[in-house]
Amino acid sequence: MKLSEVEWKEIQVALSESFFQTISIIPIQQIPNIYCGSYRKIETAAMAMPINPKPFLNSLTGKPVIIKLKWGHEYKGFLVSVDGYMNMQLANTEEWVDGSKTGSLGEVLIRCNNVLHIRGVQEDDDEEGEMRD
Numbered sequence: 001m002k003l004s005e006v007e008w009k010e011i012q013v014a015l016s017e018s019f020f021q022t023i024s025i026i027p028i029q030q031i032p033n034i035y036c037g038s039y040r041k042i043e044t045a046a047m048a049m050p051i052n053p054k055p056f057l058n059s060l061t062g063k064p065v066i067i068k069l070k071w072g073h074e075y076k077g078f079l080v081s082v083d084g085y086m087n088m089q090l091a092n093t094e095e096w097v098d099g100s101k102t103g104s105l106g107e108v109l110i111r112c113n114n115v116l117h118i119r120g121v122q123e124d125d126d127e128e129g130e131m132r133d
Helices: 053-060
Strands: 009-014 020-025 034-036 040-042 064-069 074-082 088-097 100-110 115-120
Touching (some): 064 088, 074 100
Antiparallel strands (some): 009 020, 088 100
């Protein structure tokens, strides 16, 4: 199958409550396998389904989260609240830089445009690279 024979579909993605962007996608089953020389074959990967950010953030309220900022700093704490602009308030916050804890900050407010991603964590999770007994 040639790439030009693949059926492209257009969908609208909500970037905010009032702003949408149209993007083109290919169903994952229609993406051909790609060969890199004669050494290896790259398999097609499953695509993650996008979710609406407001219900996702509201579901994390009151739970422990890790927020990664654009420049690599991570903040681990309990998500207290999220406002209409998606600014986030954390309590019992710890700052992590390059995988090491730099201090406990207590209550912090993170402006929305600084956030790279946010994820929920288990309360008993250790730092990512550590092994459990």
